[in-house]
Every structure is written in C-alpha cells, then in structure tokens.
Amino acid sequence: MNDENLTMWFANWHTDNIQHLVKVKSIYCTNSEFQRIEVVDSKVYGRLLILNGEIQLSTKFNSYIHESMTHPALLLHPNPKNVLIIGGGDGGSTTEVIKHNIESVTVVEIDEKVVQVAREYFPSISAGFSDPRVTIKYLDGRNFVENCEQKFDVIINDISDPKESACTVFTKSFFVKLYNCLRKDGLFITHAESPDSCEEVFYRVIATLRDVFPIVRPFRVWIPPYIDFWGRIIASKKYDPLEFDATQIAERIRDRNLLLEWLTPDLFYAMFRYFSKDVINRMSQEWRIITEEDFPIFKRP
Numbered sequence: 001m002n003d004e005n006l007t008m009w010f011a012n013w014h015t016d017n018i019q020h021l022v023k024v025k026s027i028y029c030t031n032s033e034f035q036r037i038e039v040v041d042s043k044v045y046g047r048l049l050i051l052n053g054e055i056q057l058s059t060k061f062n063s064y065i066h067e068s069m070t071h072p073a074l075l076l077h078p079n080p081k082n083v084l085i086i087g088g089g090d091g092g093s094t095t096e097v098i099k100h101n102i103e104s105v106t107v108v109e110i111d112e113k114v115v116q117v118a119r120e121y122f123p124s125i126s127a128g129f130s131d132p133r134v135t136i137k138y139l140d141g142r143n144f145v146e147n148c149e150q151k152f153d154v155i156i157n158d159i160s161d162p163k164e165s166a167c168t169v170f171t172k173s174f175f176v177k178l179y180n181c182l183r184k185d186g187l188f189i190t191h192a193e194s195p196d197s198c199e200e201v202f203y204r205v206i207a208t209l210r211d212v213f214p215i216v217r218p219f220r221v222w223i224p225p226y227i228d229f230w231g232r233i234i235a236s237k238k239y240d241p242l243e244f245d246a247t248q249i250a251e252r253i254r255d256r257n258l259l260l261e262w263l264t265p266d267l268f269y270a271m272f273r274y275f276s277k278d279v280i281n282r283m284s285q286e287w288r289i290i291t292e293e294d295f296p297i298f299k300r301p
C-alpha cells in the first residue's frame with residue numbers, strides 16, 4: 001500500500017498515558033447494537049478490525065493473535081473433537097481450530113454484525129465460518145454456558161476486554177460452570193490482558209482459575225498491533241503444558257498436518273517459562289478471587 005493512500009491517523013488509546021498512532025485509510029464504519037465497528041487499512045499492520053476504538057485484529061499479525069489463542073490448548077489435548085469458542089466473531093479462532101481433526105465447533109458470539117463484517121472484509125481469516133462442522137449461535141456467552149448440557153474437549157474464551165458485559169465471563173462462578181462443561185480431560189484457554197499494563201486483571205484471573213482448576217499455566221505473547229505482551233492462560237483438568245517438551249509438540253504438529261505461521265515447538269516449550277522475575281514474584285502473591293461483587297476495575301495506567 002502506498003503512503004498516499006493513507007489519508008488519516010487512527011489513535012489507539014492503549015492506556016490513559018499511551019496513545020498509539022497508526023496512519024490508515026478508512027474502509028468501513030458502523031455501529032451495531034453492542035459496539036462501534038471499524039475497518040481500516042494500514043501499511044504497518046495490514047487491514048485492521050477496530051471495536052470501540054481498540055484494535056482487535058490485524059491481517060499482517062493474525063497468526064500471532066489467533067494461533068496463540070487456540071493451538072496451545074488444542075495441541076495439549078491428544079484428540080480434541082468438540083470445541084466451544086466464546087466470542088471470536090472475527091472468525092480467526094474458528095479458522096485455526098478446524099485445522100485440527102475436529103468434529104464440531106460451536107461459536108457463541110453476541111454481536112452478529114461483527115461476524116457479517118468479518119465475512120465481508122476479512123474473508124480469509126473468517127473462512128472457517130463456512131465449514132459445515134461450525135455452528136454459530138448469536139447469544140451471550142455466559143447464558144449459553146449456564147444452560148449448556150453438551151460437553152467439550154476444549155473451550156476458548158476469545159472475547160474483548162473485561163468490561164461491561166464481558167466482565168461476566170471472568171468470574172469464579174462462570175469458571176465453575178465452564179469447568180462442568182468440559183469433559184474429564186478438558187482444557188480451557190482464555191486471554192487475560194497484560195501483566196505489564198493491566199496487572200490486576202491478569203493476576204486475579206490466574207488466582208480465580210487456580211481456585212477452580214487443578215492445573216493453571218499462564219503465558220504471554222508479544223502482539224505488535226497491541227504494542228504489548230498479551231496474557232493468555234490455559235486451565236486444565238489433566239494435561240500440563242510444563243510436562244510436554246518440544247519434541248512431543250513437534251510430533252503432534254506433524255501428525256495433524258498443521259500448517260502454522262507463528263507457533264513452533266520450541267516457542268510452545270519456551271512461552272510457558274518466559275516470565276521475568278518480577279512477574280514470577282507477583283504470581284506467587286495472594287490475589288483476590290474475582291466475583292460479581294468484587295471485580296477488578298479495568299483500567300490501564
């Protein structure tokens with residue numbers, strides 16, 4: 001893309017004190033029932049999906065975002081067949097999940113307009129929505145889990161920041177209900193903000209999951225358009241990422257014929273161990289469990 005095609009500056013308000021400016025060309029903008037949806041093109045990040053003024057998706061760095069959101073949990077499970085994605089309206093997680101030998105994927109997304117925009121403006125990233133194994137339900141994620149009788153091998157929490165309606169899927173009561181929706185060897189993976197710019201949310205989500213699951217392993221991923229290390233957490237009933245080495249992961253990638261752009265066996269092994277001393281020390285501290293009555297204020301400094 002030539003610079004002369006970029007006609008405006010998009011200001012991504014990362015925190016109250018950090019403003020991330022990206023030169024872009026506006027492609028599409030609308031307001032759904034739930035949020036403001038924008039699509040812009042940029043030279044640095046490719047095409048961007050922006051929700052309520054925050055970058056959600058970048059075509060240039062999609063593999064960073066969605067391979068890290070899906071494959072770590074799917075590779076840990078020896079034979080994942082049924083997967084639930086909470087959120088994921090851009091389709092990126094769905095498209096990654098169906099690379100495995102999956103029987104069914106249920107996507108629970110509250111905003112149908114996001115799915116429509118993704119299909120039109122991000123066709124390759126949202127291509128998984130067209131797979132016959134995929135069912136999309138336009139519902140609130142918490143309500144779906146509370147009333148769900150189906151059992152899943154892997155559940156993926158691919159939602160926006162923990163504020164407003166998204167707060168409900170980070171509480172202990174929700175994690176308990178989610179635990180009951182997993183099979184006896186099931187895994188759950190969620191984003192959890194950043195230990196660097198939103199530490200209370202990151203550490204309290206870890207503490208809350210540890211109060212529900214026997215195995216909880218956080219990791220973090222550098223995602224360029226987010227200009228931050230983004231936290232992810234795997235919570236598992238049986239399988240521990242720390243017990244899998246690079247050779248075992250390489251075998252699973254090969255056996256499943258996975259074509260990956262970002263995740264390597266060595267990176268899988270390293271990212272669960274890649275924490276600086278200050279983060280390790282904070283994780284060992286006592287953090288309050290997240291409840292509906294005691295939810296962390298979502299605010300980056």
